[in-house]
Amino acid sequence: MNEFVTFFTNTLSLAVPLVLAGFGGLLSERSGVMNIALEGKLLVGACAAAVVGALTGNPYLGMVAALVASTVLSLAHAELTQRYRMDHIVAGMALNLIAIGATNYVSKLEQFSQTLSGVVRVPQVVLASIIVVLIAVVMAVILRGRGGLHLWAVGEDPVKARLVGLNPVAIRYLALLGTGLFCGLGGTWIMANASGFTDGMTAGRGFIALAALVLVGWRPLPLLAACLVFGAVQSLQLVFQGVPIMGTVWPSEVWAAMPYAVTLLALAGFAGSTKPPAGLGVQ
Amino acid sequence: MSGRARLALVLVVVALALGPLFLTPVPPSEWAPELWGSSFGEPRGWALTLRELTPLLIGGVAVWLALRAGLFNIGAEGQMLVGACATGAVALAPAFPGQLPLAIGAGVLAGALWALPAGALRTFRGGHEVISCIMLNQLAFLLTGWLVKGPMKDPNAGGATTKMLDESLRWAPIAKFGRAELDWALPLGLALMVGLWYWRKHRVGGYELEAVGTNATAARFAGIPAEMVPFRAFAMSGGLAGLAGALLVVADQNRFYDGMTSGKGFDSLGVALLAGANPLALAPSALLFAALNAATTGMNQIGIPKGLSGLMLGGLILLFASASQRKDNAHE
Numbered sequence A: 001m002n003e004f005v006t007f008f009t010n011t012l013s014l015a016v017p018l019v020l021a022g023f024g025g026l027l028s029e030r031s032g033v034m035n036i037a038l039e040g041k042l043l044v045g046a047c048a049a050a051v052v053g054a055l056t057g058n059p060y061l062g063m064v065a066a067l068v069a070s071t072v073l074s075l076a077h078a079e080l081t082q083r084y085r086m087d088h089i090v091a092g093m094a095l096n097l098i099a100i101g102a103t104n105y106v107s108k109l110e111q112f113s114q115t116l117s118g119v120v121r122v123p124q125v126v127l128a129s130i131i132v133v134l135i136a137v138v139m140a141v142i143l144r145g146r147g148g149l150h151l152w153a154v155g156e157d158p159v160k161a162r163l164v165g166l167n168p169v170a171i172r173y174l175a176l177l178g179t180g181l182f183c184g185l186g187g188t189w190i191m192a193n194a195s196g197f198t199d200g201m202t203a204g205r206g207f208i209a210l211a212a213l214v215l216v217g218w219r220p221l222p223l224l225a226a227c228l229v230f231g232a233v234q235s236l237q238l239v240f241q242g243v244p245i246m247g248t249v250w251p252s253e254v255w256a257a258m259p260y261a262v263t264l265l266a267l268a269g270f271a272g273s274t275k276p277p278a279g280l281g282v283q
Numbered sequence B: 001m002s003g004r005a006r007l008a009l010v011l012v013v014v015a016l017a018l019g020p021l022f023l024t025p026v027p028p029s030e031w032a033p034e035l036w037g038s039s040f041g042e043p044r045g046w047a048l049t050l051r052e053l054t055p056l057l058i059g060g061v062a063v064w065l066a067l068r069a070g071l072f073n074i075g076a077e078g079q080m081l082v083g084a085c086a087t088g089a090v091a092l093a094p095a096f097p098g099q100l101p102l103a104i105g106a107g108v109l110a111g112a113l114w115a116l117p118a119g120a121l122r123t124f125r126g127g128h129e130v131i132s133c134i135m136l137n138q139l140a141f142l143l144t145g146w147l148v149k150g151p152m153k154d155p156n157a158g159g160a161t162t163k164m165l166d167e168s169l170r171w172a173p174i175a176k177f178g179r180a181e182l183d184w185a186l187p188l189g190l191a192l193m194v195g196l197w198y199w200r201k202h203r204v205g206g207y208e209l210e211a212v213g214t215n216a217t218a219a220r221f222a223g224i225p226a227e228m229v230p231f232r233a234f235a236m237s238g239g240l241a242g243l244a245g246a247l248l249v250v251a252d253q254n255r256f257y258d259g260m261t262s263g264k265g266f267d268s269l270g271v272a273l274l275a276g277a278n279p280l281a282l283a284p285s286a287l288l289f290a291a292l293n294a295a296t297t298g299m300n301q302i303g304i305p306k307g308l309s310g311l312m313l314g315g316l317i318l319l320f321a322s323a324s325q326r327k328d329n330a331h332e
Helices: A002-030 A038-056 A059-083 A088-108 A124-144 A146-156 A158-163 A168-192 A205-215 A220-239 A252-267 B003-023 B028-041 B043-068 B076-091 B099-125 B129-149 B185-202 B204-214 B216-221 B228-253 B264-275 B279-301 B308-323
Strands: B175-177 B180-182
Touching: A002 A038, A002 A059, A002 A124, A002 A146, A002 A168, A002 A205, A002 A220, A038 A059, A038 A088, A038 A168, A038 A205, A059 A088, A059 A168, A088 B003, A088 B264, A088 B308, A124 A146, A124 A168, A124 A220, A146 A158, A146 A168, A158 A168, A168 A205, A205 A220, A205 A252, A205 B129, A220 A252, A252 B099, A252 B129, B003 B028, B003 B308, B028 B043, B028 B279, B043 B076, B043 B180, B043 B185, B043 B204, B043 B228, B043 B264, B043 B279, B076 B099, B076 B129, B076 B228, B076 B264, B099 B129, B099 B228, B185 B204, B185 B228, B185 B279, B204 B216, B204 B228, B228 B264, B264 B279, B264 B308, B279 B308
Parallel strands: none
Antiparallel strands: B175 B180
8 A cells, every 4th residue: 555655656756847848838839839849848947946056055946947047948949940030959959958068067167066965855745736726727728729729820830820910920829938947847856856957957858758748649638647657667767677577677778769769660650649739830 | 940949049058068067066176177077178088089080080970971971870889789789799710811801891781781771661662761770779779789788708707708809900099198099090080080071072983972962853853863872872871870880890999899889989079069161170070989988987987877978979069950940941
């Protein structure tokens, strides 16, 4: 019984950053901006939460810093793809490089690396309530509200959306603002479950979220389910650590590889349609 | 894009690349000479730059080839890694005749095979190659990581690394200038680059690649098998990336260890983007990236975190990408 409780709490805890990054990616990609920089946005969020939290001793200031840092990176993404009309993939890749570099640089600076041991964490209850409310609001807007319709329209066909009076660029900026906030919260959550900032501590969560997004064909409710399943897989990895299944102990890498392998199979057409928004990556 | 917007981007990138240097306690009088000395200024700098150059050049050739067919081979990192791992596995097997060429061949094959799913999904299923490449990269990290922590690990080593290759399986340097070593991998990379230039200009395959990359619909009407060209381009690109990994093992490190490509595949995309339309520009482009990597490695020794290289290279990629921007969309 106790194991089940641990399994479920672990699953929820591991799924939260995936859900957040996944919904960040959903907003961005549904508006037509291809987003391979979710990983970088989570990473700067986690780093900002750690550094500012440790420097001020106030976890909420850390959370605000995380939101600001991720949002700045996300709005830079909007600026580069919309104003500078840069290729979405190139921009995303460069932003990931910058995020990895910047977080390594900041966390290794002498004046910070000392204080970084004194990590302060936002209580999970507080974070979790913010996250639940936020996801519910976004879900309602996307599924029922006019905003969701606009978002879909801009992502499917920006030219026709403009003809009916929408402003695709403005909607994409708003969508990426949302991406930044979600990823900042995701980074805060990751820090709230860690003992300190380390290089690459997001460990591919941004890419797993992207995988989930592709897997479910960019739909919000299935996305939530996919992120929970991927969280459960990570949680199973903890359960079966060193425990043999069918006579052999599976290496942890097998569990970690599952989301990526499943997504590749889905792309190959083994799991129904994974049709992207028609205007994805279109200027 | 207006001139003012471009200037703004340049200023932001310069601030990103140089600003962090002033956050460290290390004064400019120390880091400025180091920046120059460990890239071009001193023999030890040349040694570092040359080491970085070859994989970036061959990786650049690989990514550039795919780019001309209109494909982003963002999976070069994973292809390089499995290439290096396969070469290491064959080279560490019990000795047999022809082991060295076979080991390098295994690296090329592994790289090509690792690229194949992405090419096939794109060609036959319409799946975006970038998404599948990201998945394949992650799988490559996990697979090679598991191999080198488990079956391939040197039992006497503390970290995740294989044994050193046998002396006979290493590529000896062809020349030494002080501490700088020149091995056969660099001339091979240059030859590949020139070969690519020739292939594109004078061979049918190269022409077809260019035609499909420029306008796939027009190419199809001209009778070019427009479906197969991207597929082939991806396999070739993967093979070349695998070769870059293989040479990293036999010519440079003489072993395989966890995460040994350390972002060189991602940097290769920057190298290819900077080279633009001319394959011969890959050499100076790779040299620039190699020098920056070498400089930040040197500056790391005097207390400037290595993350600076990510800031500099990422900023550079943004600058090239904005300068060589796609023409304004007709709809705008």
